[in-house]
Amino acid sequence: MNTVVASPGTFRFLHAADLHIDSPLRGLSRYAGAPVERLRNATRRALENLVDLALAEQVHFVLLAGDLYDRDWQDFHTGLFFRAQMVRLGRAHIQVFIVQGNHDAQGTITRELVLPDNVKVFSSRKAETVHIEALGVAIHGHSFPQREVPEDLVPHYPLAVPGRFNIGLLHTSLTGASGHDTYAPTDIATLKTRGYDYWALGHVHTRAVECESPRVVFPGNLQGRHANETGPKGCELVSVLNGQMDARFVALDVVRWQQITVPLDGVDSLAQASQAITAALAHATAGAGDLLHALRVHLTGRTVLHTAEAEQPGTLEAAVHAAAQDVTGAELWIEQVQLQLSSPIDRAALAQGDDAVAELLRLVDSLAADPAALAAWTAQACGDVLHKLPVEAKGEGHWADPATLKALLMDAESTLLARLGSAA
Ligand SMILES: [Mn+2]
Numbered sequence: 001m002n003t004v005v006a007s008p009g010t011f012r013f014l015h016a017a018d019l020h021i022d023s024p025l026r027g028l029s030r031y032a033g034a035p036v037e038r039l040r041n042a043t044r045r046a047l048e049n050l051v052d053l054a055l056a057e058q059v060h061f062v063l064l065a066g067d068l069y070d071r072d073w074q075d076f077h078t079g080l081f082f083r084a085q086m087v088r089l090g091r092a093h094i095q096v097f098i099v100q101g102n103h104d105a106q107g108t109i110t111r112e113l114v115l116p117d118n119v120k121v122f123s124s125r126k127a128e129t130v131h132i133e134a135l136g137v138a139i140h141g142h143s144f145p146q147r148e149v150p151e152d153l154v155p156h157y158p159l160a161v162p163g164r165f166n167i168g169l170l171h172t173s174l175t176g177a178s179g180h181d182t183y184a185p186t187d188i189a190t191l192k193t194r195g196y197d198y199w200a201l202g203h204v205h206t207r208a209v210e211c212e213s214p215r216v217v218f219p220g221n222l223q224g225r226h227a228n229e230t231g232p233k234g235c236e237l238v239s240v241l242n243g244q245m246d247a248r249f250v251a252l253d254v255v256r257w258q259q260i261t262v263p264l265d266g267v268d269s270l271a272q273a274s275q276a277i278t279a280a281l282a283h284a285t286a287g288a289g290d291l292l293h294a295l296r297v298h299l300t301g302r303t304v305l306h307t308a309e310a311e312q313p314g315t316l317e318a319a320v321h322a323a324a325q326d327v328t329g330a331e332l333w334i335e336q337v338q339l340q341l342s343s344p345i346d347r348a349a350l351a352q353g354d355d356a357v358a359e360l361l362r363l364v365d366s367l368a369a370d371p372a373a374l375a376a377w378t379a380q381a382c383g384d385v386l387h388k389l390p391v392e393a394k395g396e397g398h399w400a401d402p403a404t405l406k407a408l409l410m411d412a413e414s415t416l417l418a419r420l421g422s423a424a
Pocket of ligand 1: 101102103202203204
């Protein structure tokens with residue numbers, strides 16, 4: 001059915017997985033100014049990019065290795081959007097092969113749409129093989145019947161068809177033998193027993209080439225969805241010429257998540273810090289086209305700005321947002337600013353003195369060294385206030401937790417030292 005004429009053993013295909021179309025955005029409402037619509041639509045735009053790439057490269061087929069959807073559709077719009085993209089491929093005579101994963105297992109998606117003829121979804125009851133005679137290709141696949149598949153599916157896959165380019169399509173955690181987890185666990189040795197040329201895997205959201213021969217690949221998800229899914233996301237573009245394989249990754253994401261660290265050790269003014277932050281943001285977003293960059297920024301180091309922040313909380317977060325305004329040539333959104341700063345004050349020396357500061361530091365040290373004393377002191381000093389706080393303000397009852405109390409103690413010390421003017 002391909003209009004692009006290819007001789008057997010010469011063809012191109014795309015391999016993608018973990019599209020998680022219409023994945024819900026959790027907790028975004030707490031971020032003022034979040035580009036909610038662009039984030040919400042990112043998984044869809046990335047799929048459009050995948051189809052654009054398939055058309056531009058005139059690939060012969062597309063492999064989707066599971067978790068096309070994040071969960072059962074809220075309504076038919078999610079399925080209709082996906083179907084429309086498959087129709088675009090069908091009009092270009094590009095076939096699509098799909099296995100369902102844990103998120104979109106046969107038993108998880110309750111609504112149903114009839115897919116166009118160019119789309120094949122592999123059975124969830126047994127491993128199946130589809131032949132593309134014109135290309136000399138055999139594709140083997142097995143869908144997840146339900147969310148949990150504790151057994152290794154690979155031993156049930158047929159052996160390689162001789163004389164064909166054999167592809168295995170599988171959603172798996174690749175964590176070893178059966179029983180370790182519920183995502184069709186298997187390993188490279190087991191995959192090798194099938195004799196295939198290419199294993200198109202899905203499930204792991206970070207791209208990984210697990211093996212070169214046979215080539216075993218997790219392409220990663222098509223679009224990162226939060227600050228822990230960082231870096232370029234996309235698909236594999238695989239070209240086979242007379243049986244010789246050439247594969248490369250192609251980024252297709254429209255929002256790119258990154259976490260960057262800006263060390264501020266020894267930085268002694270806000271102006272200097274702002275310069276460092278602007279440079280770091282510009283560097284992180286350079287040359288990445290019209291992507292929206294979603295950045296989590298960590299500020300670290302020993303600096304007097306620690307004191308400035310203690311005196312006027314929010315100063316450094318605002319400085320990061322201001323720096324983002326100054327970056328040109330890239331669209332960026334600061335998702336979060338995390339501070340891991342420490343004071344350049346020589347505590348040990350200060351604590352030796354006989355002034356109020358020394359007394360404060362010695363009190364802090366004795367409380368920090370003795371969780372029971374700290375708890376008792378906190379209860380005595382703030383017991384009444386704590387008692388009257390609404391539950392949510394108490395942070396789910398972690399007030400009694402020694403680590404939390406200690407962190408609060410150190411915060412209080414910073415604030416007090418700043419007020420006492422000891423930082424200079
Ligand atoms: Mn999965």
